[in-house]
Amino acid sequence: MKQRYLVIDVALCHDCNNCFIACKDEHVMNNWPPYTEAQPRHGHRWMNIQRKERGQYPRIDVAYLPMPCQHCENAPCIAAHPDCISRRDDGIVLIDIEKAKGKKELVDSCPFGAIYWNEDAGVAQKCTMCAHLLDNGWEIPRCAHSCPTGAIQFYTLEPSEMEKKVADEKLERYLPGYNADAHVYYKNLFRYEKLFIAGGVIRDNECLEDAEVTLTGEEVKASQKTNYFGDFKFDNLEPGEYSIAVNGDEVKRVYLDTSLNVGTISV
DSSP states (O other): OOEEEEEEEGGGOOOOOHHHHHHHHHHBTOOBTTTBOOBOSSSOOSSEEEEEEEEETTEEEEEEEEEOOOOOTTOHHHHHOTTTEEEOTTSOEEEOTTTTTTOGGGGGGOTTOOOEEETTTTEEEOOOTTHHHHTTTOSSOHHHHHOSSSOEEEEEEOHHHHHHHHHHHTOBOSSGGGOOOOSEEEESTHHHHSEEEEEEEEETTEEOTTOEEEEEESSOEEEEEOOTTSEEEEEEEOSEEEEEEETTEEEEEEEESSOEEEEEEEO
16 A cells, blocks of 8 residues: 655755654644654654764855654564554554553664653653644645755655655665665755765965866766866765866875865865
């Protein structure tokens, strides 16, 4: 049957926290049995926006990674606690709020850190993908409904349709090494996970526009022109050794283990 999916574009998330606030608005002081208890006002981030700064001043950027429950097909939490966590036919993973009472160990069963402990209710909780709304006619959950940039998109698709979408749009899962087959996919995930090399080129103390900069690594050879300010930036890189050439002449060799501003290169 059709499955529920979230697709999150890292490049469009600006950390406005509308999704986080919408989740709080829906769940704080609101019980939605049998889906979940009311969410505590503080401490729970069912839509947890992770942040990462890359590079060094003045060539830096910041990426934001919204992280709800990944609603995995092979959910580690279900494998650890099949008695009180289950996956619906539409792919949504839910915690049984009665069977999970007092079982704080559920929190540690999620490798993504998406399960939280409600001390007052004595139960573990997490994102439900707003299943209570979807089951009552809503077409999308509150997080997607509230996103002003369209960074969070919700889909109800056949698995084959989603497979095509993943291939066509080059979507990725976060931390695929867990082999959880998450139903949350990401676009432009390299902005959070990968590295960049950036710098500037000058000649006679003036910014050099349209200089041909070539980056060569073990598995990479890419070229681009410097902009009006003489700047260049190569992104989506793996750690390793790279050579930088300007107009065909090697000017710098670097080892990349973190995103790097190589500074100003005079030619």
